[in-house]
Amino acid sequence: MENGKLRRTLSVLVDNEPGVLARVTGLISGRGFNIESLSVAETMDPAVSLITLITSGSPPIIEQIIKQLRKLINVIKVVDLTEGDYVEKQLVLVKVRALEAHRAEIRSLCEIFKGKILDVSPRTYTMEFTGNEKKIRDILTLLDDFGIEEQVSTGLTAMPRTKLDKRDRRAN
């Protein structure tokens, strides 16, 4: 990243109450930082929601953002996933121009990237892909050759990996 900026994926556990998302996003935007991606959903405990957000800044700025988030009364826990190993997924819907001559190739690309065709028209395919950021970027680059007509994407959501322990493996 330019100027020593770091891109960080933060996992923010919050009370599931009206206004909490506004507090979190307001805190970040109020300090002049951009949120690059955001996703929010209820957790297994309906009183708690998980916000996954991506923001970037220099290490002291990221440190401030994390501390300020922890200071919010409704924020239960903040984890900087980028610190450790984690899995991330994003979902994208894309409508591609699919001329007769290209249809087979597009379908095979879809298969290779484990996508799904959701809608078919005489001149387009609408497809769904999930994956990490890189995979999504790759498939979109490939599909762009045929002409992407429309594309929507969810925010990235993420979860830390469980550390593998030899004892665990023996027990199984």
Add this chain to the structure above:
Amino acid sequence: MIDETRSPDPAEPLAHHRGSGGVKPLRGIELTGAQILIECWKKEGVEVVFGYPGATTIDIHHYLKESGPRFILTRHEQAAVHAAEGYARVTGKPGVALVTSGPGATNAVTGLAAANLDSIPVIVFSGQVARMMIGNDAFQEVDIVGVTRPITKHNYLVRDTESLARTVKEAFYVASSGRPGAVLVDLPKDVVSGRAEFKYPGRLKLRAYQPHLEPHPKQVAKAVELLKKAQRPVLYAGGGVIMSGASEPLLALAERLQIPVTNTLMGLGGFPGTHPLFLGMLGMHGLYQANMAVQECDLLIAVGARFDDWVTGKLDQFARKAKIIQIDLDPTSIHKRITTEVPLVADARLALASILESLGEAPDYEKKSRPAWLKTIAAWRAEGDAVMDYRKTDPAGCTGATCPVWNPKTKGCRTEPIKPQMVIDTLYQQTKDRDAIIATEVGQHQLWSAQYYLYDKPRRFLTSGGLAVMGFGLPAAMGAQIARPGALVVDIAGDGSILMNIQELVTIVEEKLPIKVIILNNGCLGMVRQSQQLFYGKCYADTMLGRSPDFVKLAEAFGAKGFRAERVEEVAPVIEKGLAAEGPVVMEFIVCQQALVYPMVPAGQDNYHMLPFAQAEAD
């Protein structure tokens, strides 16, 4: 989610609950929301509520009159919140204000921001339109929870009468625990008029909010190591010392290791102002010896202070020879503006007590180096005092026709001009044995009050530091006088800022509060004018006030007493007469316009560059 329910009809039977969709059997004692609110206040020990009524808060005022704590009707909601802050600063307990929806709530915004920036526990209860009307652009509707979100520690929209008691409990807990702050509780009209069983929760434990108070032993040990080795240490103590009641251990630490102490504006009174180890305030208008000592020290111990830009000057040049120990309750204050060697996240009182314990009664520290350090400081103090002595220094030149002391015929001063510093100094001499509480507005008079009045005890100096609100002092003095009815409470003001909340003279007279107001009338907005003189080529754009009201007549019109001094020899007698007079008094002093607040570190400079001193660059 907000229940989509109709506003309750007062004639409706008690058992009809909104949101429950049917008839509930009566259990226990049911109270209206207004009654619940007042019962909660009583449980929290609220003695006084400041505010202004309106359509959405009538129910609350109705019960308040019947059985509530004392209500003080201010003449503006901003003043109500500042008064609550004044009360909180003097007592250490949360101050409470009650305002109506819409303009009542927006008028409270400045007060909330001020209290929050200075970490003072203040809770504002605002009326709101009925829940079904929220979002309809209803009469006097403002999304005040949205408006105040970034300027409060936390805020609440109470969603139903059942959750009111818990919310109030939580509001008091959040406002007064950890790093205190301002909290807003928005009360829809139908929540207040609705009914519910009253159950006040005992202890609260919030999943997401648990302030950390105890110092970490490892960090304490590291701090003690640095303290023992330091040759030129300085304690830099802020408002956190006052908040946590850490004055006693601070004094003990300073005396045990012979460490000089400087205070921030917010910290004044946290260390005795007359103590030989006291350096005075530091920062932009700090005293010479304080800034020099901090710039030259080898160990800086920050206690409940946040390295505010006003304190540090040019950041990368601030105390660059020093290692820093930073004691702060708020983790976000650590490494926010400055990187510190030993951060200690803890309550200031507990942290200092634990450091003292580890040091022992007769600690082994750099005793040999200390006399040299204190001698260096004494030399700086002598240099600084020469500039601070208003009797010996003459303001350069005369500002001419804009000055209230100007005589157009002789083209000079009418009389020997009163220097504003002299008024503060005379006030100090006359009141230093009376344990007075001094409130200030914001401007030159505020800084002279910080420099020339010495505060020996905490909670005696009430000033708006972070937000620096003009119009803060008069209402804050009201809160202080109500908290300590027997105390001498003085508001020091300028002719600009006093007019920002002058309407409160009515409240003061009405409530029989014997507050003494000192107005330093220099005919201008002096703080800005000073910058224009020094840095803007003497172009006094929009800072000349021209004709000021006759403050003596104004005081009399409000029902207070008024006195005026125009000559140097009148200053002491007017202060004496004013302080001796019963009831509220306004004393106006016509002062020289040319007087500047010195020392001054120009914006963007480091703290060695104090005007009017020559640059004292470090070797």
